[in-house]
Amino acid sequence: EAQVTQNPRYLITVTGKKLTVTCSQNMNHEYMSWYRQDPGLGLRQIYYSMNVEVTDKGDVPEGYKVSRKEKRNFPLILESPSPNQTSLYFCASSDSPSGANVLTFGAGSRLTVL
Amino acid sequence: AQSVTQLDSQVPVFEEAPVELRCNYSSSVSVYLFWYVQYPNQGLQLLLKYLSGSTLVESINGFEAEFNKSQTSFHLRKPSVHISDTAEYFCAVSDLRGSQGNLIFGKGTKLSVKP
Numbered sequence: 266e267a268q269v270t271q272n273p274r275y276l277i278t279v280t281g282k283k284l285t286v287t288c289s290q291n292m293n294h295e296y297m298s299w300y301r302q303d304p305g306l307g308l309r310q311i312y313y314s315m316n317v318e319v320t321d322k323g324d325v326p327e328g329y330k331v332s333r334k335e336k337r338n339f340p341l342i343l344e345s346p347s348p349n350q351t352s353l354y355f356c357a358s359s360d361s362p363s364g365a366n367v368l369t370f371g372a373g374s375r376l377t378v379l
Numbered sequence: 380a381q382s383v384t385q386l387d388s389q390v391p392v393f394e395e396a397p398v399e400l401r402c403n404y405s406s407s408v409s410v411y412l413f414w415y416v417q418y419p420n421q422g423l424q425l426l427l428k429y430l431s432g433s434t435l436v437e438s439i440n441g442f443e444a445e446f447n448k449s450q451t452s453f454h455l456r457k458p459s460v461h462i463s464d465t466a467e468y469f470c471a472v473s474d475l476r477g478s479q480g481n482l483i484f485g486k487g488t489k490l491s492v493k494p
Contacts, residue, residue: 269422300484305388305486306486307385307469307484307485307486307487308423308469308484308487309484310482355422355423357422357423364411364473364474364481364482365411365430365473367413367425367428368415368423368425368482370422370423370424371422372420372421372422373420373421373422
Protein backbone atom coordinates (compact mmCIF):
# COMPACT_ATOMS: atom_id res chain seq x y z
CA GLU A 266 0.00 0.00 0.00
CA ALA A 267 1.31 3.45 -0.97
CA GLN A 268 1.76 5.44 2.19
CA VAL A 269 3.70 7.91 4.29
CA THR A 270 4.61 6.48 7.69
CA GLN A 271 5.44 8.65 10.69
CA ASN A 272 6.77 7.57 14.06
CA PRO A 273 6.07 8.04 16.85
CA ARG A 274 2.37 8.84 16.56
CA TYR A 275 2.26 10.24 20.08
CA LEU A 276 5.09 11.51 22.25
CA ILE A 277 5.33 13.37 25.54
CA THR A 278 8.78 14.69 26.32
CA VAL A 279 10.48 17.34 28.44
CA THR A 280 12.15 20.59 27.52
CA GLY A 281 15.61 20.14 26.11
CA LYS A 282 15.54 16.42 25.44
CA LYS A 283 16.49 15.85 21.80
CA LEU A 284 14.01 13.89 19.75
CA THR A 285 13.54 12.73 16.18
CA VAL A 286 10.27 12.14 14.36
CA THR A 287 10.80 9.76 11.48
CA CYS A 288 9.04 9.91 8.14
CA SER A 289 9.24 7.29 5.43
CA GLN A 290 7.45 6.97 2.08
CA ASN A 291 7.27 3.94 -0.20
CA MET A 292 6.22 5.70 -3.41
CA ASN A 293 9.64 6.81 -4.67
CA HIS A 294 8.52 10.41 -4.33
CA GLU A 295 11.04 13.17 -4.97
CA TYR A 296 9.41 15.84 -2.82
CA MET A 297 8.89 15.62 0.95
CA SER A 298 7.79 18.18 3.48
CA TRP A 299 7.04 18.71 7.17
CA TYR A 300 4.12 20.74 8.49
CA ARG A 301 2.87 21.62 11.94
CA GLN A 302 -0.81 22.07 12.65
CA ASP A 303 -1.97 24.31 15.47
CA PRO A 304 -5.55 25.34 16.37
CA GLY A 305 -6.59 28.47 14.52
CA LEU A 306 -3.35 28.59 12.51
CA GLY A 307 -3.90 25.77 10.04
CA LEU A 308 -0.87 24.05 8.51
CA ARG A 309 2.45 25.80 8.42
CA GLN A 310 5.43 24.42 6.55
CA ILE A 311 8.57 23.75 8.57
CA TYR A 312 11.03 22.36 6.00
CA TYR A 313 10.82 20.76 2.62
CA SER A 314 13.07 18.73 0.34
CA MET A 315 13.05 18.71 -3.45
CA ASN A 316 15.23 15.61 -3.63
CA VAL A 317 18.07 13.77 -1.88
CA GLU A 318 20.48 16.18 -0.19
CA VAL A 319 18.31 19.17 -1.17
CA THR A 320 16.41 20.79 1.71
CA ASP A 321 15.04 24.26 2.32
CA LYS A 322 13.30 26.23 5.03
CA GLY A 323 9.58 26.70 5.08
CA ASP A 324 7.66 29.33 7.02
CA VAL A 325 8.49 28.20 10.57
CA PRO A 326 11.91 26.47 10.59
CA GLU A 327 13.23 27.80 13.93
CA GLY A 328 14.07 25.03 16.37
CA TYR A 329 13.97 22.24 13.80
CA LYS A 330 16.45 20.41 11.61
CA VAL A 331 15.96 17.94 8.79
CA SER A 332 18.06 15.72 6.58
CA ARG A 333 17.43 13.86 3.33
CA LYS A 334 20.19 11.31 2.94
CA GLU A 335 18.04 8.85 1.06
CA LYS A 336 14.95 9.31 -1.04
CA ARG A 337 12.45 7.51 1.16
CA ASN A 338 13.28 9.09 4.54
CA PHE A 339 12.93 12.64 5.82
CA PRO A 340 13.38 12.82 9.60
CA LEU A 341 12.46 15.90 11.63
CA ILE A 342 14.88 16.64 14.45
CA LEU A 343 14.17 18.79 17.50
CA GLU A 344 17.60 19.38 19.06
CA SER A 345 16.28 21.10 22.19
CA PRO A 346 12.48 20.98 22.28
CA SER A 347 10.56 23.76 23.97
CA PRO A 348 6.88 23.95 25.02
CA ASN A 349 6.02 26.14 22.01
CA GLN A 350 6.85 23.16 19.81
CA THR A 351 3.91 21.24 21.28
CA SER A 352 1.89 20.56 18.14
CA LEU A 353 0.56 18.04 15.65
CA TYR A 354 3.15 17.30 12.98
CA PHE A 355 2.53 15.98 9.49
CA CYS A 356 4.95 14.66 6.94
CA ALA A 357 3.88 14.73 3.29
CA SER A 358 5.32 13.69 -0.05
CA SER A 359 4.57 14.07 -3.75
CA ASP A 360 5.82 12.64 -7.00
CA SER A 361 7.61 15.82 -8.01
CA PRO A 362 8.09 19.35 -6.69
CA SER A 363 5.59 20.74 -9.23
CA GLY A 364 2.91 22.83 -7.62
CA ALA A 365 0.30 20.85 -9.56
CA ASN A 366 1.08 17.62 -7.77
CA VAL A 367 -1.02 16.23 -4.96
CA LEU A 368 0.49 15.69 -1.52
CA THR A 369 0.18 12.37 0.31
CA PHE A 370 0.12 12.92 4.07
CA GLY A 371 1.13 10.74 6.96
CA ALA A 372 -1.28 10.13 9.84
CA GLY A 373 0.39 12.71 12.06
CA SER A 374 2.59 12.80 15.16
CA ARG A 375 1.23 14.53 18.24
CA LEU A 376 4.07 15.96 20.28
CA THR A 377 3.76 17.42 23.78
CA VAL A 378 6.75 19.19 25.31
CA LEU A 379 6.49 19.77 29.07
CA ALA B 380 3.50 35.76 -2.68
CA GLN B 381 0.10 34.19 -2.45
CA SER B 382 -2.25 33.88 0.51
CA VAL B 383 -5.42 31.96 1.30
CA THR B 384 -8.36 33.05 3.42
CA GLN B 385 -11.01 30.66 4.65
CA LEU B 386 -13.74 32.93 5.86
CA ASP B 387 -15.38 30.57 8.33
CA SER B 388 -13.51 28.69 11.02
CA GLN B 389 -16.54 26.57 11.94
CA VAL B 390 -19.68 25.65 10.01
CA PRO B 391 -22.41 23.71 11.81
CA VAL B 392 -25.13 22.25 9.59
CA PHE B 393 -27.89 19.68 9.82
CA GLU B 394 -27.77 16.44 7.90
CA GLU B 395 -29.14 16.64 4.33
CA ALA B 396 -28.80 20.45 4.28
CA PRO B 397 -26.65 22.19 1.67
CA VAL B 398 -23.29 23.66 2.67
CA GLU B 399 -20.77 26.11 1.25
CA LEU B 400 -17.24 26.50 2.62
CA ARG B 401 -15.68 29.70 1.41
CA CYS B 402 -12.13 30.18 0.18
CA ASN B 403 -10.54 33.30 -1.27
CA TYR B 404 -6.98 33.59 -2.43
CA SER B 405 -4.57 36.35 -3.33
CA SER B 406 -1.89 35.93 -5.97
CA SER B 407 -0.21 38.04 -8.61
CA VAL B 408 0.15 35.05 -10.95
CA SER B 409 -1.99 32.15 -12.13
CA VAL B 410 -2.55 29.45 -9.55
CA TYR B 411 -3.42 25.85 -8.87
CA LEU B 412 -6.15 25.37 -6.26
CA PHE B 413 -6.87 22.46 -3.94
CA TRP B 414 -9.27 21.36 -1.25
CA TYR B 415 -7.93 18.85 1.27
CA VAL B 416 -10.05 17.13 3.94
CA GLN B 417 -8.93 15.93 7.36
CA TYR B 418 -11.20 13.42 9.08
CA PRO B 419 -10.88 13.08 12.86
CA ASN B 420 -7.51 11.68 13.94
CA GLN B 421 -6.26 11.31 10.40
CA GLY B 422 -3.89 13.08 8.02
CA LEU B 423 -5.06 15.29 5.19
CA GLN B 424 -6.19 13.83 1.90
CA LEU B 425 -7.06 15.46 -1.39
CA LEU B 426 -10.74 16.17 -1.98
CA LEU B 427 -10.51 17.95 -5.33
CA LYS B 428 -8.24 20.22 -7.36
CA TYR B 429 -8.30 22.82 -10.10
CA LEU B 430 -5.33 22.92 -12.44
CA SER B 431 -6.80 24.18 -15.72
CA GLY B 432 -9.78 23.73 -18.04
CA SER B 433 -13.32 23.57 -16.69
CA THR B 434 -13.75 25.90 -13.74
CA LEU B 435 -16.14 23.48 -12.02
CA VAL B 436 -14.46 20.48 -10.44
CA GLU B 437 -16.10 17.61 -8.60
CA SER B 438 -15.11 15.00 -6.05
CA ILE B 439 -16.28 11.39 -5.92
CA ASN B 440 -18.36 11.98 -2.78
CA GLY B 441 -20.56 14.79 -4.08
CA PHE B 442 -18.54 17.91 -3.30
CA GLU B 443 -17.83 20.47 -6.00
CA ALA B 444 -15.84 23.68 -6.21
CA GLU B 445 -15.83 26.45 -8.77
CA PHE B 446 -12.81 28.50 -9.68
CA ASN B 447 -13.83 32.13 -10.07
CA LYS B 448 -10.88 34.12 -11.33
CA SER B 449 -12.56 37.53 -11.18
CA GLN B 450 -13.53 37.03 -7.54
CA THR B 451 -10.35 35.06 -6.71
CA SER B 452 -12.47 32.41 -5.03
CA PHE B 453 -12.66 28.62 -4.91
CA HIS B 454 -15.68 27.89 -2.72
CA LEU B 455 -16.55 24.29 -1.85
CA ARG B 456 -20.19 23.19 -2.01
CA LYS B 457 -22.30 20.12 -1.39
CA PRO B 458 -26.09 20.08 -1.97
CA SER B 459 -26.82 17.57 0.81
CA VAL B 460 -24.33 16.68 3.55
CA HIS B 461 -24.03 13.46 5.55
CA ILE B 462 -22.85 12.85 9.09
CA SER B 463 -19.72 11.28 7.58
CA ASP B 464 -18.77 14.64 6.02
CA THR B 465 -17.88 15.94 9.49
CA ALA B 466 -14.23 16.93 9.12
CA GLU B 467 -11.90 19.87 8.77
CA TYR B 468 -11.48 21.23 5.25
CA PHE B 469 -8.41 23.09 4.02
CA CYS B 470 -8.14 25.22 0.92
CA ALA B 471 -4.64 25.46 -0.58
CA VAL B 472 -3.01 27.38 -3.42
CA SER B 473 0.26 27.15 -5.31
CA ASP B 474 1.41 29.26 -8.22
CA LEU B 475 2.07 27.90 -11.70
CA ARG B 476 5.65 29.04 -11.73
CA GLY B 477 6.56 27.69 -8.36
CA SER B 478 6.92 24.37 -6.65
CA GLN B 479 5.39 22.51 -3.76
CA GLY B 480 7.56 24.71 -1.59
CA ASN B 481 5.15 27.50 -2.45
CA LEU B 482 1.98 25.63 -1.48
CA ILE B 483 0.02 27.71 1.03
CA PHE B 484 -2.81 26.34 3.17
CA GLY B 485 -5.73 28.25 4.64
CA LYS B 486 -6.44 27.99 8.35
CA GLY B 487 -9.16 25.41 7.85
CA THR B 488 -12.94 25.21 8.27
CA LYS B 489 -14.43 22.68 10.65
CA LEU B 490 -17.64 21.26 9.22
CA SER B 491 -19.89 19.73 11.85
CA VAL B 492 -22.90 17.82 10.54
CA LYS B 493 -25.63 17.23 13.09
CA PRO B 494 -28.43 14.66 12.86
